[in-house]
Amino acid sequence: EKSKESFFGKLGKAVAGKSKVDDDVLDNLEEVLVTSDVGVNTTLKIIERIEERVARDKYMGTDELNGILREEIAGLLSETHVGEEQEFSIPTDKKPYVIMVVGVNGVGKTTTIGKLAHQFKNQGLKVVLGAGDTFRAAAIDQLQVWAERVDVPIIKQKMGSDPASVAFDTLNSAVADNADIVLIDTAGRLHNKINLMNELSKVKRVMQKVVPDAPHEVLLVLDGSTGQNAFEQAKQFTKATEVTSLAVTKLDGTAKGGVVIGISDQFQIPVKYIGVGEGIEDLQVFNKFEFVDSFFKI
Amino acid sequence: MFDNLSDKLDKALHNLKGHGKITEINVAETMKEVRRALLDADVNFKIAKEFTNTVREKALGQNVLTNLKPGQLMVKIVKDELTELMGGDAAELNLTGNPSVILMSGLQGSGKTTFSGKLANFLLKKKTKKPLLVACDVYRPAAIDQLHIVGEQIGVEVYSDRGNTNPVAIAKDGIKKAKELGCNVVIIDTAGRLAVDEQMMDEISNIHKAIEPQETLFVVDSMTGQDAVNTAKAFNDVLNFDGVILTKLDGDTRGGAAISIKSVVNKPIKFIGTGEKMEAIDVFYPSRMADRILGMGDVVSLVERA
Numbered sequence A: 001e002k003s004k005e006s007f008f009g010k011l012g013k014a015v016a017g018k019s020k021v022d023d024d025v026l027d028n029l030e031e032v033l034v035t036s037d038v039g040v041n042t043t044l045k046i047i048e049r050i051e052e053r054v055a056r057d058k059y060m061g062t063d064e065l066n067g068i069l070r071e072e073i074a075g076l077l078s079e080t081h082v083g084e085e086q087e088f089s090i091p092t093d094k095k096p097y098v099i100m101v102v103g104v105n106g107v108g109k110t111t112t113i114g115k116l117a118h119q120f121k122n123q124g125l126k127v128v129l130g131a132g133d134t135f136r137a138a139a140i141d142q143l144q145v146w147a148e149r150v151d152v153p154i155i156k157q158k159m160g161s162d163p164a165s166v167a168f169d170t171l172n173s174a175v176a177d178n179a180d181i182v183l184i185d186t187a188g189r190l191h192n193k194i195n196l197m198n199e200l201s202k203v204k205r206v207m208q209k210v211v212p213d214a215p216h217e218v219l220l221v222l223d224g225s226t227g228q229n230a231f232e233q234a235k236q237f238t239k240a241t242e243v244t245s246l247a248v249t250k251l252d253g254t255a256k257g258g259v260v261i262g263i264s265d266q267f268q269i270p271v272k273y274i275g276v277g278e279g280i281e282d283l284q285v286f287n288k289f290e291f292v293d294s295f296f297k298i
Numbered sequence B: 001m002f003d004n005l006s007d008k009l010d011k012a013l014h015n016l017k018g019h020g021k022i023t024e025i026n027v028a029e030t031m032k033e034v035r036r037a038l039l040d041a042d043v044n045f046k047i048a049k050e051f052t053n054t055v056r057e058k059a060l061g062q063n064v065l066t067n068l069k070p071g072q073l074m075v076k077i078v079k080d081e082l083t084e085l086m087g088g089d090a091a092e093l094n095l096t097g098n099p100s101v102i103l104m105s106g107l108q109g110s111g112k113t114t115f116s117g118k119l120a121n122f123l124l125k126k127k128t129k130k131p132l133l134v135a136c137d138v139y140r141p142a143a144i145d146q147l148h149i150v151g152e153q154i155g156v157e158v159y160s161d162r163g164n165t166n167p168v169a170i171a172k173d174g175i176k177k178a179k180e181l182g183c184n185v186v187i188i189d190t191a192g193r194l195a196v197d198e199q200m201m202d203e204i205s206n207i208h209k210a211i212e213p214q215e216t217l218f219v220v221d222s223m224t225g226q227d228a229v230n231t232a233k234a235f236n237d238v239l240n241f242d243g244v245i246l247t248k249l250d251g252d253t254r255g256g257a258a259i260s261i262k263s264v265v266n267k268p269i270k271f272i273g274t275g276e277k278m279e280a281i282d283v284f285y286p287s288r289m290a291d292r293i294l295g296m297g298d299v300v301s302l303v304e305r306a
């Protein structure tokens, strides 16, 4: 078993030796939430709500805290109606269904595409990959390896070519082959680089020449170990590309992924997938009920 | 939503204005704001708490001896203390070996391969060294190709062995190869790994033991959140690394992880990465980083307004 301490374990320490929720307990709770990367704003929101309940009910025993926190966290997640899906699925009325994958450098875009392609292919869907990262060294070769692993076609050009042109080719090929799903990889880019963000809008526009309502989905990938900057990433990418869904990766490394709570609280965009490893099967559909359960598991 | 620290400090310091004196009561209020602001910048919770305690003590102690206004004093103490924490003189690389061996380590996607290239380029062009890059990431798809392309871009030789899945052996062979080629620096790129992945941590420990590098560098993404301390500590426990590389500082992250890492492992931050291109490497300046964590702040003007 991995040595990271669970949220539940930290919570136990936060209330150790206390029977009543007081300022000390709330301070400790703040620490537990912040160090789980829930995010400062969402942490304060949760603390405030508990403070209100304590004020209203005059007394709250620490034995009640677990249940109440669970309620509050589930509440934050349901406010955004995220994570009610049970399995990998896409709407069937759009063909090909085009997913463009975006995000800052190194978060796991290409890997997530490989894993998604695998899931969709397993469902008997016809998948095509587009190697839209023409900038990073060997990004095309990396996607190529994934295409071979999953055994799906990949459309690519040379390193340094125009990503919009690659996307255009990919959609044309998908239409010609009657494919169900197109996954477009893009180069990692920091959200404060205006030119690179504009490039994404151009890729979108060019795709629409082939499939007028493409991309049907813009999937923003966030690294689960990112701190407060994740919120700025979500904000800026949404502004530039109208992000429709999120994938939070590398959750195998951090203590239970509190960032998912913060992101769900601060944005109206659903967390759709979570990445839990480097292997082909290490992608899960985000389910909020399971998530809350796992967050509170010992 | 992303208030910067100087704004927050400013707001917090409002409470002090006009009092003329720092008291236990108003300093407590201010420190709460400072702490929240540090958390907003991703400084680790415990470290932010310790930091505000230190600042509080300094503030209360110095109060009697100075005629600065409390607000000015507070800003100065925060900024000085932050620089000190990040501190020390710029730390040079140890390049005394022949060849000197530099081992890269870090989480997935932190920027190891890119930084390996940048460092080779820097040593070649600025320090007239003859580097060799060695590809020890046998897992990530196309990791070896990536290092080869980087090497080509900067005109540095790359050693790889595609049939070999043993990174320890590849690292050793790489050093042998460097001697054959007359290279005086060897930079070993490794696979990204999680600190909680025991098997992979054992692997890098074995590489480390086998090649006894002069420099082991821990490469960390400057956008990392609260977990930065745990990760840095875990890598340091296994490798006792010599320095930290902070990447992706061309973004708008405030990079509070830098303080966290520095205070938990007490190793110097040697270089920063400021872009994807091979030239985007810079030495680390503690006071600039302190300014950045303080919100790119023009701290001087803040003092004047306080």
Ligand SMILES: Nc1nc2c(ncn2[C@@H]2O[C@H](COP(=O)(O)OP(=O)(O)OP(=O)(O)O)[C@@H](O)[C@H]2O)c(=O)[nH]1
Pocket: A103, A104, A105, A106, A107, A108, A109, A110, A111, A112, A133, A136, A139, A186, A187, A188, A189, A249, A250, A251, A252, A253, A274, A275, A276, A277, A278, A282, B108, B109, B140, B192, B194
């Ligand atoms: N542990 C873990 N590693 C992951 C996960 N997802 C991706 N990675 C690793 O993170 C690293 C970066 O992944 P990529 O898929 O190349 O990331 P990217 O966003 O495409 O990167 P750029 O194209 O360079 O911006 C690789 O080493 C992946 O194996 C995950 O869920 N868990």
Ligand SMILES: Nc1nc2c(ncn2[C@@H]2O[C@H](COP(=O)(O)OP(=O)(O)OP(=O)(O)O)[C@@H](O)[C@H]2O)c(=O)[nH]1
Pocket: A105, A106, A136, A188, A190, B106, B107, B108, B109, B110, B111, B112, B113, B114, B115, B137, B140, B143, B190, B191, B192, B193, B247, B248, B249, B250, B251, B272, B273, B274, B275, B276, B280
């Ligand atoms: N903007 C920016 N991007 C960077 C910087 N350093 C690295 N990158 C990008 O970050 C992504 C990941 O970099 P890599 O060098 O592949 O990271 P790595 O640590 O070798 O990744 P793994 O081998 O998968 O663990 C790539 O897209 C790089 O171009 C930097 O300083 N600034």
Ligand SMILES: [Mg+2]
Pocket: A109, A110, A111, A133, A139, A185, A186, A187, A188
């Ligand atoms: Mg990629």
Ligand SMILES: [Mg+2]
Pocket: B112, B113, B114, B137, B140, B143, B189, B190, B191, B192
């Ligand atoms: Mg690498």
